[in-house]
Amino acid sequence: MNMTNNTELAWEDVVLKAQGLHKHFGPVKALDGVSCQISGASIFGLIGSNGAGKSTFLRIAAGVYRPTSGDMLYRGQTIYENISAKQQIQFVSDDPYFHFDNLKKMSSLHRAIYLDWDQDLYQELLLIFPLGEEDRLDRMSRGMRRQAAVLLAVASNPKLLLMDEAFDGLDPVMRQNLKRVLARQVVDRQMTVLIASQNLRELEDFCDHVGLLHEGGLLFVEELDKLRLSIVKVQAAFTEPVKEATLEETGVELLQFKTKGSVIEVLARGSEEEIREKIERLNPLLLDILPLSLEEVFIYELSLKSYAISELLR
Amino acid sequence: MEKTTRPLPKLGWAYKHAMARTRSLVSLFLFLFLLVMPIALLIIGKDNYLANTAPNPFSSADYGPHLNEVLLPLHAILGLLSAVYVYFLGGTHFNYLYRRNVIDREESLPFSRDTQFWGRTLAHFSELFIVFFVNALLTGVILSYWGFGHDFAAYLPLYLSLFLSTLELTGFSLVLFSLSGTLFDAILLNLAIQGTWIVSVLQILDLTERLHDTPSDLIWFLAPASRFFSAIVWPHSVLQTVAMIVFWTVSAWLCFRKRPAEYAAVRNGQLSWYPWLQPLFSMFSGLSLGQFIFLLFDPNVAYLSPLRSPAFYIGYFIGLVLGQWLSSAVMGKPIRKEFFRKELPLSLLGIVFFIVIAGLARLFIPRAY
Numbered sequence: 232m233n234m235t236n237n238t239e240l241a242w243e244d245v246v247l248k249a250q251g252l253h254k255h256f257g258p259v260k261a262l263d264g265v266s267c268q269i270s271g272a273s274i275f276g277l278i279g280s281n282g283a284g285k286s287t288f289l290r291i292a293a294g295v296y297r298p299t300s301g302d303m304l305y306r307g308q309t310i311y312e313n314i315s316a317k318q319q320i321q322f323v324s325d326d327p328y329f330h331f332d333n334l335k336k337m338s339s340l341h342r343a344i345y346l347d348w349d350q351d352l353y354q355e356l357l358l359i360f361p362l363g364e365e366d367r368l369d370r371m372s373r374g375m376r377r378q379a380a381v382l383l384a385v386a387s388n389p390k391l392l393l394m395d396e397a398f399d400g401l402d403p404v405m406r407q408n409l410k411r412v413l414a415r416q417v418v419d420r421q422m423t424v425l426i427a428s429q430n431l432r433e434l435e436d437f438c439d440h441v442g443l444l445h446e447g448g449l450l451f452v453e454e455l456d457k458l459r460l461s462i463v464k465v466q467a468a469f470t471e472p473v474k475e476a477t478l479e480e481t482g483v484e485l486l487q488f489k490t491k492g493s494v495i496e497v498l499a500r501g502s503e504e505e506i507r508e509k510i511e512r513l514n515p516l517l518l519d520i521l522p523l524s525l526e527e528v529f530i531y532e533l534s535l536k537s538y539a540i541s542e543l544l545r
Numbered sequence: 546m547e548k549t550t551r552p553l554p555k556l557g558w559a560y561k562h563a564m565a566r567t568r569s570l571v572s573l574f575l576f577l578f579l580l581v582m583p584i585a586l587l588i589i590g591k592d593n594y595l596a597n598t599a600p601n602p603f604s605s606a607d608y609g610p611h612l613n614e615v616l617l618p619l620h621a622i623l624g625l626l627s628a629v630y631v632y633f634l635g636g637t638h639f640n641y642l643y644r645r646n647v648i649d650r651e652e653s654l655p656f657s658r659d660t661q662f663w664g665r666t667l668a669h670f671s672e673l674f675i676v677f678f679v680n681a682l683l684t685g686v687i688l689s690y691w692g693f694g695h696d697f698a699a700y701l702p703l704y705l706s707l708f709l710s711t712l713e714l715t716g717f718s719l720v721l722f723s724l725s726g727t728l729f730d731a732i733l734l735n736l737a738i739q740g741t742w743i744v745s746v747l748q749i750l751d752l753t754e755r756l757h758d759t760p761s762d763l764i765w766f767l768a769p770a771s772r773f774f775s776a777i778v779w780p781h782s783v784l785q786t787v788a789m790i791v792f793w794t795v796s797a798w799l800c801f802r803k804r805p806a807e808y809a810a811v812r813n814g815q816l817s818w819y820p821w822l823q824p825l826f827s828m829f830s831g832l833s834l835g836q837f838i839f840l841l842f843d844p845n846v847a848y849l850s851p852l853r854s855p856a857f858y859i860g861y862f863i864g865l866v867l868g869q870w871l872s873s874a875v876m877g878k879p880i881r882k883e884f885f886r887k888e889l890p891l892s893l894l895g896i897v898f899f900i901v902i903a904g905l906a907r908l909f910i911p912r913a914y
Binding site for chain 1: 553554558644645646647648649650652653654655656657658805806807815
């Protein structure tokens with residue numbers, strides 16, 4: 232399982248590969264030379280603010296848009312106008328459309344079109360997502376329609392599932408259900424999931440890899456655990472206030488320093504053991520390693536690249 | 546897990562699906578067609594039919610051997626209804642091109658563009674055929690039962706010509722459906738092109754003294770709907786109509802294959818091809834305003850050809866600019882400060898269009914008087 236924008240994977244592992252991808256709408260450059268590759272059986276989060284190019288990236292990956300230049304390949308094949316590739320890709324857009332007015336008819340349609348349609352899985356998913364097969368889809372709430380779209384997409388048993396703003400309109404219980412369903416598909420069926428979202432927090436407990444799109448360019452792509460392991464958040468209490476310079480003298484590579492009286496909270500680069508050992512030299516009364524949010528990791532990564540990310544962290 | 550081994554769904558599936566989607570629309574129009582012809586005949590009744598046609602059938606007088614006093618108005622209404630039917634059917638089959646969420650869905654389905662196009666187009670053609678066939682069958686049965694089978698046999702070529710013209714209008718409409726960004730723009734442009742073309746060409750033929758009693762086929766080239774009615778007076782060549790059906794349908798197919806999905810919901814005025822069509826509207830507006838100013842202000846109107854009058858040219862140039870501006874405004878083209886810098890030179894293409902059409906007319910059509 233791997234995802235990268237700079238390391239070449241073995242070709243047979245690569246599910247989706249973008250090579251110098253450009254998409255221009257007149258003078259607007261929605262994607263400007265994006266290159267990355269996504270390997271099998273993983274969940275990849277594509278993060279970016281409005282207009283960053285996430286939906287355009289997904290539409291090209293789904294074969295809806297033809298790239299202006301560059302390539303988007305599914306297992307080495309161009310996706311645009313490629314029927315066999317599209318058989319294995321499902322795209323759940325941010326505003327799902329249904330050809331028919333209820334799930335029963337829609338499932339028949341999917342059964343007819345998609346050769347890998349799994350009726351047992353469909354029945355199983357109907358128990359997880361409480362949707363009536365005969366209920367009118369056009370009278371459902373946005374969240375329920377999204378559940379219906381996901382249900383149909385997953386039961387079609389794709390190898391690559393593309394989701395735009397996947398959790399929009401879903402209540403917390405359904406979000407968890409959806410995350411569980413997708414995680415199970417990844418494990419059981421080696422499905423690859425690519426989710427685009429504006430909201431970092433939505434994806435942090437769920438994705439294996441994250442990529443950040445900004446103004447049509449991919450700023451970075453990284454494995455989440457690797458990102459988290461390289462940065463540590465520490466809270467420590469001392470008998471007297473400690474200054475930033477004092478801490479730096481111990482050799483801790485500080486990324487962020489906050490102090491409130493004699494209590495400090497720092498974000499530092501390095502391994503947990505190394506940082507703990509260095510701070511303990513200052514004899515703290517209390518020292519805790521705190522869980523690190525994806526947001527904090529991004530603040531660090533982006534500060535290196537001098538990008539404003541306030542929009543992503545709403 | 547139930548896994549099936551079966552072939553990929555292809556054209557047949559897309560065709561059936563397209564037919565199923567428009568079933569109620571076809572039923573509605575079938576009823577309207579029947580209402581206009583066989584049901585109308587039943588309402589008129591045999592005696593009235595006979596009374597209106599037998600004593601003085603003007604079939605041979607003005608309208609050729611194919612129509613009588615009863616069938617003429619019915620046929621005219623049928624022509625109008627056929628045009629509406631073509632637009633409704635096309636709009637229903639190709640409406641998906643104009644809605645972003647629908648095109649996301651349709652274009653991500655495992656179907657090629659060819660399958661999407663031909664599935665819908667063949668369904669469109671079939672649905673026209675079904676309605677025309679049933680209508681003809683019932684009309685034929687009623688007239689034959691009344692003993693006027695010969696009237697029906699005489700009318701049949703015109704009816705067939707109307708059917709072929711609906712196919713031609715379908716092909717022409719498909720080109721514009723494939724190029725346009727919204728359904729409203731597609732239909733508006735369709736009507737605008739046909740209207741401006743026919744009026745412009747008639748004016749050019751008149752100006753160049755090439756307007757004969759039987760007008761040149763050039764008039765119908767970009768106005769296929771006009772054949773619905775013109776065929777009543779001037780029979781058209783079946784071969785030519787079939788060639789035009791093939792020409793428009795193949796053109797539509799090529800445009801459809803190249804159509805970017807991102808055209809959805811974008812006004813035609815903002816699409817790259819639109820400026821190349823605008824000279825047609827500039828030319829129309831120029832010719833019309835030129836003629837108007839000529840008739841209004843030139844004292845020698847009775848003796849001069851407009852082409853020799855400065856009033857015509859003043860009107861023509863004002864018309865060019867107005868036509869360019871209006872065609873931009875109506876199709877949602879942003880009109881900015883640089884209108885005069887960018888749009889004015891484009892409007893001058895209206896003169897080129899005029900010269901080309903006038904040149905063709907002079908080359909290939911003999912002088913009328």
